[in-house]
Amino acid sequence: MYEESIIEYPCDFPIKIMGKAEQNFTCVALEIVKHHAPDFDEASMEVRTSKGGNYLSITCTIRATSRRQLDQLYCALTEHPMVSVVL
DSSP, rough: OOOOOOOOOSSSEEEEEEEEEOHHHHHHHHHHHHHHHTTGGGOOOEEEOTTTEEEEEEOOOOOOOOHHHHHHHHHHHHHHHTEEOOO
């Protein structure tokens, strides 16, 4: 089972997703986030390009409802081959 969390749910929880600046990276990340947090407002998604233009950093602040939801979202993101890092 899951350990107790120091986070009180529900709460706003920022997730940073980083990967190479490929054509569909933003769409792929958004699709995964929306699957696990259907109420996520994609208009609030922040996208930044690295200095050299080779990488993207996407920040999605979701309304987290449980540790299980966050764990499943992190797993889905880190397992995707386009995603390099999830913070």
